[in-house]
Amino acid sequence: MKHSGFSKLKFLSAGAVASAGVVLLLLLCSCYPSSDFNSVADYDVVLTLYDKEQDFNEYVTYYMEDTVYHYRDPEDTSDDNLSRAHDALIIATIKSNMNDLGYQFKADADSADPSDLYIVVGASSSDWYSVWYPYYPSYPGWGWWGPGWWWGYPGPPQVSYAYTTGTLSIDMWDAKNADEDYEIVPVPWAATVNGILNDKSAGVGNRIEDSINQAFAQSPYLGTSEGR
Amino acid sequence: MKYVLAILLLLALSSSAQAFSSMGGATYNVSFALGDTREFIDAVSWRGWNLEGRWFHNDNLSFGLSWHWTTLHEQETGTWPVEGGHVTGGQFRRISTSPFLVNTHWHFVNTRDRYQKYIPYLGMGLGAYWIETRHEIGVFAFEDRNWHFGLAPEAGMFVNLKFETYLMVTLRYNYAFKSGSAESMQYVALMVGLAYLE
Numbered sequence: 078m079k080h081s082g083f084s085k086l087k088f089l090s091a092g093a094v095a096s097a098g099v100v101l102l103l104l105l106c107s108c109y110p111s112s113d114f115n116s117v118a119d120y121d122v123v124l125t126l127y128d129k130e131q132d133f134n135e136y137v138t139y140y141m142e143d144t145v146y147h148y149r150d151p152e153d154t155s156d157d158n159l160s161r162a163h164d165a166l167i168i169a170t171i172k173s174n175m176n177d178l179g180y181q182f183k184a185d186a187d188s189a190d191p192s193d194l195y196i197v198v199g200a201s202s203s204d205w206y207s208v209w210y211p212y213y214p215s216y217p218g219w220g221w222w223g224p225g226w227w228w229g230y231p232g233p234p235q236v237s238y239a240y241t242t243g244t245l246s247i248d249m250w251d252a253k254n255a256d257e258d259y260e261i262v263p264v265p266w267a268a269t270v271n272g273i274l275n276d277k278s279a280g281v282g283n284r285i286e287d288s289i290n291q292a293f294a295q296s297p298y299l300g301t302s303e304g305r
Numbered sequence: 306m307k308y309v310l311a312i313l314l315l316l317a318l319s320s321s322a323q324a325f326s327s328m329g330g331a332t333y334n335v336s337f338a339l340g341d342t343r344e345f346i347d348a349v350s351w352r353g354w355n356l357e358g359r360w361f362h363n364d365n366l367s368f369g370l371s372w373h374w375t376t377l378h379e380q381e382t383g384t385w386p387v388e389g390g391h392v393t394g395g396q397f398r399r400i401s402t403s404p405f406l407v408n409t410h411w412h413f414v415n416t417r418d419r420y421q422k423y424i425p426y427l428g429m430g431l432g433a434y435w436i437e438t439r440h441e442i443g444v445f446a447f448e449d450r451n452w453h454f455g456l457a458p459e460a461g462m463f464v465n466l467k468f469e470t471y472l473m474v475t476l477r478y479n480y481a482f483k484s485g486s487a488e489s490m491q492y493v494a495l496m497v498g499l500a501y502l503e
Contacts, residue, residue: 110399114380122392126389127390291384295384295391
């Protein structure tokens with residue numbers, strides 16, 4: 078309301094409002110809050126993709142080598158410094174989960190009676206980006222799936238992969254249903270744990286084990302009817 | 306008869322003497338996400354402010370401008386579905402919005418009471434919403450920045466503190482329409498601050 082006799086007080090009131098406005102403007106500096114994640118483990122990411130049309134109960138046996146394949150940017154000529162200290166732990170943890178799901182491990186590859194699944198374990202030993210599958214391990218007894226073959230990944234059709242050094246990948250190849258004509262190996266399930274193998278801290282073994290267990294835990298569709 | 310004339314004279318005088326000509330105000334805002342925005346961030350924003358000015362066309366009707374800032378954020382660790390699978394990790398999600406609105410208000414001014422303690426009002430704003438979203442999963446971050454068209458109906462009240470200084474309390478609903486691939490956003494803001502009316 079108008080109080081013409083109080084021009085000084087009006088000035089003070091206007092100043093108070095203006096001051097309040099300035100204080101509020103100063104709050105602008107805190108308008109972009111960031112996350113409170115501060116440990117390395119906070120940044121672990123476990124991603125699993127799967128073929129929704131696949132009945133994983135159809136699989137019975139699997140084969141897996143005692144090897145973690147290292148793959149890298151083909152143009153990277155530096156030495157492969159990625160540690161193999163946890164390879165045995167990685168293989169054992171995957172095997173334990175597969176066995177718990179009811180899948181039977183076949184120790185020997187046999188081309189006359191191949192396993193249903195071929196579990197391929199890899200680790201990126203350099204940073205790179207690709208829409209191609211990065212390595213071509215052979216399946217003993219089945220020969221060589223070399224360049225020219227496609228890997229039929231589940232999930233979105235245009236998935237591309239950013240491989241951070243130390244990224245662990247676990248892929249389930251449907252070996253029996255490889256399409257020789259179109260040179261495609263179906264991959265009904267794939268898991269990646271970003272960057273974890275590049276960490277040299279003391280507790281990384283537990284994080285690796287937890288991450289692999291998490292990959293299987295968040296995939297409840299896996300397993301035989303006996304194992305679920 | 307003389308009483309009637311007196312009342313008519315009073316009414317004529319009161320209507321010719323406009324109560325206010327302009328208003329400047331600043332508020333602190335607390336915001337709550339609604340709808341799909343709440344699906345993305347289910348949190349209360351304690352970071353927000355608003356500056357606005359109104360120019361009165363008559364005792365009741367004003368036109369004005371306002372600019373406010375609101376930031377919603379949430380952090381959690383868990384497993385979420387993604388296209389074709391699931392992802393587990395720590396997530397941090399943030400939406401910051403800065404709307405520039407033109408608005409109009411209707412004030413329920415009692416022109417016969419120059420020292421009215423409470424002045425309620427209804428208003429509607431229209432304008433451009435600048436919205437930034439950030440979604441972090443582990444070491445990955447996805448950002449999006451877009452202009453949206455939006456509207457903001459509101460209800461509020463001025464409470465006279467002293468002379469031309471008022472406490473200003475507004476409840477404003479904000480809806481920013483979908484813009485290209487960017488989703489719509491809606492939230493309600495409780496705004497409390499000071500206003501200077503003259």
